[in-house]
Amino acid sequence: MFIHDNISANDKNHLVMGGCDLCYLADKYKTPLYVMDEEKVRDNMRAYKNAIEDYYNSNGMVLYASKALSNLYMYKIAKEEGIGVDVVSGGELYTALKAGFDASKIYFHGNNKTYDEIELGIKSKIACFVADSINELDMIDRISGENNTVTNVMFRIKPGVDAHTHEFIATGQIDSKFGFAIENNEAYEIIKYAKNLKNIMVVGIHCHIGSQIFELEPFCEAARIMIKFMTKVKNELGVNIKRLNLGGGFGIKYVKEDTPVVYPKYIEAVSKVLKEECEKEGVDLPYVLMEPGRSVVGDAGVTLYTVGSIKEIKDVRKYVSVDGGMGDNPRYILYEAEYDAAVANRADAKEEEVVTVCGKCCESGDIIMKDAKLPKLKSGDILCVMSTGAYNYSMSSNYNRICRPAMVFVSGGKEKLAVKRETYEDLIRNDLM
Numbered sequence: 427m428f429i430h431d432n433i434s435a436n437d438k439n440h441l442v443m444g445g446c447d448l449c450y451l452a453d454k455y456k457t458p459l460y461v462m463d464e465e466k467v468r469d470n471m472r473a474y475k476n477a478i479e480d481y482y483n484s485n486g487m488v489l490y491a492s493k494a495l496s497n498l499y500m501y502k503i504a505k506e507e508g509i510g511v512d513v514v515s516g517g518e519l520y521t522a523l524k525a526g527f528d529a530s531k532i533y534f535h536g537n538n539k540t541y542d543e544i545e546l547g548i549k550s551k552i553a554c555f556v557a558d559s560i561n562e563l564d565m566i567d568r569i570s571g572e573n574n575t576v577t578n579v580m581f582r583i584k585p586g587v588d589a590h591t592h593e594f595i596a597t598g599q600i601d602s603k604f605g606f607a608i609e610n611n612e613a614y615e616i617i618k619y620a621k622n623l624k625n626i627m628v629v630g631i632h633c634h635i636g637s638q639i640f641e642l643e644p645f646c647e648a649a650r651i652m653i654k655f656m657t658k659v660k661n662e663l664g665v666n667i668k669r670l671n672l673g674g675g676f677g678i679k680y681v682k683e684d685t686p687v688v689y690p691k692y693i694e695a696v697s698k699v700l701k702e703e704c705e706k707e708g709v710d711l712p713y714v715l716m717e718p719g720r721s722v723v724g725d726a727g728v729t730l731y732t733v734g735s736i737k738e739i740k741d742v743r744k745y746v747s748v749d750g751g752m753g754d755n756p757r758y759i760l761y762e763a764e765y766d767a768a769v770a771n772r773a774d775a776k777e778e779e780v781v782t783v784c785g786k787c788c789e790s791g792d793i794i795m796k797d798a799k800l801p802k803l804k805s806g807d808i809l810c811v812m813s814t815g816a817y818n819y820s821m822s823s824n825y826n827r828i829c830r831p832a833m834v835f836v837s838g839g840k841e842k843l844a845v846k847r848e849t850y851e852d853l854i855r856n857d858l859m
């Protein structure tokens with residue numbers, strides 16, 4: 427009945443997730459409210475972790491791409507589940523370290539890391555930087571020298587694979603701000619250059635072809651290209667690439683029509699390709715890293731809103747306003763993203779009209795669901811928007827000086843407040859006059 431099977435209804439006709447009544451949570455913590463199903467997050471992490479054990483002889487590690495949802499509690503969960511994380515900024519690294527995350531399982535990405543970010547990474551002894559430009563590589567070399575250390579580096583490579591997804595989230599093609607292309611030799615040249623830097627240890631190569639991808643083949647194709655490249659680098663430059671990071675990008679279900687691949691299938695398919703290609707090329711199987719972000723947290727989260735004003739413009743459109751919007755979920759305004767929703771206080775309500783659910787920000791594009799088939803909503807209803815666990819809280823803002831919502835994790839009928847709601851005082855915290 428609901429798009430995710432971890433959501434059900436109780437005898438009060440309220441939605442339930444993680445054994446908690448969502449109306450109770452909305453009442454206790456107020457709306458908007460992010461709610462995360464902790465077991466689902468853990469299950470998603472385990473699905474990837476187990477797949478590396480089952481299909482690739484445990485010769486690898488799952489890194490949770492923490493930009494999808496970053497806060498202290500998420501890093502604690504990843505730590506407990508025994509996986510690594512990737513970070514893309516000093517702020518994410520700082521949060522991970524504060525959560526007690528083991529630095530030796532942290533990989534640092536990003537296309538323009540600053541001196542301070544690199545220094546923090548080196549001083550904290552993170553596992554590896556994923557270098558994205560020559561400037562950055564030189565800076566990592568220099569800062570490593572200043573700290574009398576040799577730093578592990580992987581290189582972000584553009585394999586030239588075209589994944590079918592929104593152009594803003596496709597990253598494997600040559601026209602991308604990320605990485606070094608194979609087809610014009612940039613990738614080869616940077617490794618040739620890095621090999622002679624004193625404070626750099628070349629340990630691996632990385633690619634990330636995009637996000638919200640529903641097919642296996644682009645990942646298999648990227649793996650083939652990366653193994654070929656590894657072989658070339660080994661034969662011609664004598665550089666032995668030991669780690670291969672194949673990124674994230676695995677799609678999740680946002681609307682009924684979405685048909686995601688069962689997550690372990692990615693690792694099963696890619697493992698097969700790696701074994702075949704390495705055998706063919708006569709190179710050792712690399713240690714493999716996979717970086718799921720969206721698919722770890724996306725389908726584990728919902729956002730609860732209270733319905734406010736309803737405006738029916740005859741023969742045009744019916745707008746249903748909720749008490750949040752692009753501040754807590756900017757994905758429509760960024761990508762025209764689609765969502766599914768249900769009514770938390772009337773779980774069995776049938777979908778009977780097409781409306782546009784909009785937020786309360788001063789932007790016409792401040793929309794959560796455009797032309798969505800929903801039950802007839804009334805002011806005061808609690809709307810539960812599904813699949814908001816990824817790239818919602820982590821992309822949130824204070825636009826219009828609206829306080830960011832709280833985040834609650836639910837499990838076994840109990841809830842934990844992981845992030846409290848911002849207050850007006852928080853909003854002026856850094857204003858000096």
Ligand SMILES: *Cc1c(COP(=O)(O)O)cnc(C)c1O
Nearest residue numbers: 491634637674675717718719720
């Ligand atoms: C964003 C990103 C990921 C995670 O992507 P998802 O689509 O959320 O799985 C992994 N690796 C890198 C380098 C990324 O930039």
